Amino acid sequence: MSAIQDLIKNLADEHGRERPNLLPILQGVVEQEKFLSEYSMSEIARELDIPASDVYGTATFYSFLEHHNMGTYIIRVCKTITCSMKGKNQILLTIQDMLKIGLGETTPDGKFSLLQTNCLGWCHKAPAMLINDDVFTDLTPESVREILTKYIKK
Amino acid sequence: MVAPSYQLKRADFIFKNDNDWEKILDRTLQRSPQELINELMSSELKGRGGAGFPTGLKWKLTLEEPGNEKYVICNADEGEPGTFKDREILTKVPYKVLTAMATCGHVIGSKKGYIYLRGEYKFLVPELKKAINEFEYYCKQKGLDFTIQIFLGSGAYICGEETALFDSMEGKRGEPRNKPPYPTSVGYLKKPTVVNNVETLAHTYTIFKYGANKFYDLGVQYSRGSKLFSVSGDTPKPGIYELELGMSLQEFVNEFGDGDTKAVQVGGASGFLVPRKRFESTSIGYRGKLSGISLPTGGSMMLFNSSRSMYNVLDNYLEFFREESCGQCTPCRVGCQQLHNGIKAVKRGEKPAQYLEKLLKLTETMKLTAKCGLGQSVANSFSSIVENFQEEMIY
Numbered sequence: 373m374s375a376i377q378d379l380i381k382n383l384a385d386e387h388g389r390e391r392p393n394l395l396p397i398l399q400g401v402v403e404q405e406k407f408l409s410e411y412s413m414s415e416i417a418r419e420l421d422i423p424a425s426d427v428y429g430t431a432t433f434y435s436f437l438e439h440h441n442m443g444t445y446i447i448r449v450c451k452t453i454t455c456s457m458k459g460k461n462q463i464l465l466t467i468q469d470m471l472k473i474g475l476g477e478t479t480p481d482g483k484f485s486l487l488q489t490n491c492l493g494w495c496h497k498a499p500a501m502l503i504n505d506d507v508f509t510d511l512t513p514e515s516v517r518e519i520l521t522k523y524i525k526k
Numbered sequence: 527m528v529a530p531s532y533q534l535k536r537a538d539f540i541f542k543n544d545n546d547w548e549k550i551l552d553r554t555l556q557r558s559p560q561e562l563i564n565e566l567m568s569s570e571l572k573g574r575g576g577a578g579f580p581t582g583l584k585w586k587l588t589l590e591e592p593g594n595e596k597y598v599i600c601n602a603d604e605g606e607p608g609t610f611k612d613r614e615i616l617t618k619v620p621y622k623v624l625t626a627m628a629t630c631g632h633v634i635g636s637k638k639g640y641i642y643l644r645g646e647y648k649f650l651v652p653e654l655k656k657a658i659n660e661f662e663y664y665c666k667q668k669g670l671d672f673t674i675q676i677f678l679g680s681g682a683y684i685c686g687e688e689t690a691l692f693d694s695m696e697g698k699r700g701e702p703r704n705k706p707p708y709p710t711s712v713g714y715l716k717k718p719t720v721v722n723n724v725e726t727l728a729h730t731y732t733i734f735k736y737g738a739n740k741f742y743d744l745g746v747q748y749s750r751g752s753k754l755f756s757v758s759g760d761t762p763k764p765g766i767y768e769l770e771l772g773m774s775l776q777e778f779v780n781e782f783g784d785g786d787t788k789a790v791q792v793g794g795a796s797g798f799l800v801p802r803k804r805f806e807s808t809s810i811g812y813r814g815k816l817s818g819i820s821l822p823t824g825g826s827m828m829l830f831n832s833s834r835s836m837y838n839v840l841d842n843y844l845e846f847f848r849e850e851s852c853g854q855c856t857p858c859r860v861g862c863q864q865l866h867n868g869i870k871a872v873k874r875g876e877k878p879a880q881y882l883e884k885l886l887k888l889t890e891t892m893k894l895t896a897k898c899g900l901g902q903s904v905a906n907s908f909s910s911i912v913e914n915f916q917e918e919m920i921y
Contacts, residue, residue, distance in 0.1 A: 390697075392695060393697065394698075395677075395678075395680065395695075395697050396677075396678070399645075399680060429699055430699055433682065433699040433700060433701075433852075434645075434679075434680035434681055434682050435680070435681035436645045436680040436681030451845075452607045452795075452842065452846060453608070453759075453791075453795070453828065453839060453842045453843065454607070454608065454758045454759055454828060456838075456842055457760075457830075457834065489646075489681065490605075490607075490681075490683060490846055490850060491605060491606070491607040491608070491683075493609065493610040493644075493646060493647070495607070495609075495610060495756065495758035495759070495764070496610060496756065496757065496758045496764035496765050496766070497764070498758065505648045506649060507649060
């Protein structure tokens with residue numbers, strides 16, 4: 373069995389093999405692999421004995437379930453109104469300048485991907501971003517540089 | 527002179543933590559479901575997520591459904607732009623929410639509760655799980671058969687709509703269902719289900735602790751009690767504030783504005799934009815007006831000062847809706863795209879100014895024909911911005 377098959381089997385053992393268990397399984401694969409490949413999706417379909425199209429349909433509905441290859445650290449910068457008003461663009465430019473990637477791109481070493489996302493719920497501390505599950509708020513170009521430097525060293 | 531009910535009054539119930547949840551839970555479990563429902567009904571508590579359905583009635587309807595498999599769901603898919611109060615409740619006073627869920631379980635006859643937590647708040651999970659474990663342990667000791675599980679979302683605004691939330695929990699695309707049937711009879715796994723917003727549950731704790739009168743005495747007619755407000759935008763003091771319902775928007779701006787407030791977005795991107803000239807005549811609360819206009823809100827209050835372009839604000843909202851529309855019904859899917867493309871075309875001069883009238887008609891169509899609240903409420907912000915700031919849309 374491949375590593376992904378193993379992972380999917382373990383997740384199915386943990387959560388169950390019914391349709392309501394699909395989302396936690398998809399989330400489990402994304403947590404490990406950072407994205408859902410066609411192979412993972414068809415393996416999930418096999419494990420749960422449901423059509424692969426259902427898995428694909430569900431997976432592609434949710435913006436946090438990526439189905440393209442992603443870096444180890446996924447940066448999601450909030451682009452909704454308050455963050456946008458409070459300097460989101462400068463934050464994006466700083467990140468792009470540091471990592472030399474554009475929106476939707478991944479660094480060549482596969483470490484970082486840069487995305488925008490809708491309201492993260494930190495409007496009172498805008499601008500905000502997520503790096504994987506960790507939240508960073510009250511961002512300035514300076515603080516973003518500090519944060520990224522720490523991640524680059526990881 | 528401001529009418530007394532229009533004044534801004536601070537309240538402090540939600541975040542006041544006396545660490546007495548065990549006592550409150552013991553006390554509510556000894557009371558009959560009917561008694562608890564009566565208490566909620568006489569408090570006139572309405573849903574704090576934004577829709578404003580009477581909470582007591584929701585519990586009552588679910589209780590009256592036959593069958594012994596029912597569910598309690600706490601809606602923590604806080605996705606409306608400008609709202610961030612639910613996260614604070616779950617961080618600071620999770621036991622109030624858990625106690626309220628167990629009480630609801632006791633009332634409707636449910637053994638299973640879920641917290642649908644948005645994926646953006648995944649970092650809350652470890653602490654929340656700890657609280658749930660301790661809570662469940664206490665329930666077990668007391669012989670109460672009620673468990674609570676966290677279900678994580680994955681970045682979809684529409685899953686905050688209760689029926690989309692069910693589909694999401696059932697492992698499907700989060701697409702809203704037709705209503706009726708309502709969740710109180712056909713909900714999660716087609717069973718009767720109570721879905722309450724995090725804040726609504728926290729308020730029931732206040733009501734069961736202090737009694738319905740204490741809650742009813744706050745606020746104004748039709749809009750009883752206090753409410754958490756998420757204040758953001760051009761304000762010197764962004765943050766979360768508990769205020770009594772019924773204040774005038776002018777009072778709110780006096781307190782939170784930066785002296786140059788041009789407009790306030792009440793209720794997030796799906797709510798209404800109120801321009802300066804209407805601050806005096808607008809109050810914050812549920813429908814059933816005292817006088818003037820009363821606007822409901824899930825708590826989102828975004829202030830804009832005169833340095834902001836209302837075109838940019840609307841452009842941002844429409845991009846949001848265009849991306850977050852689930853896509854199953856045409857009026858919403860195509861409507862959001864056309865509105866977004868339309869205002870851009872007018873701004874660029876590719877379409878005449880009169881084209882805005884056509885777009886306004888389109889929002890009316892969406893209001894009538896879209897399947898759920900998302901598509902229906904795009905008209906709110908669109909028409910209130912376009913009608914009040916038409917020049918900014920064109921030039």
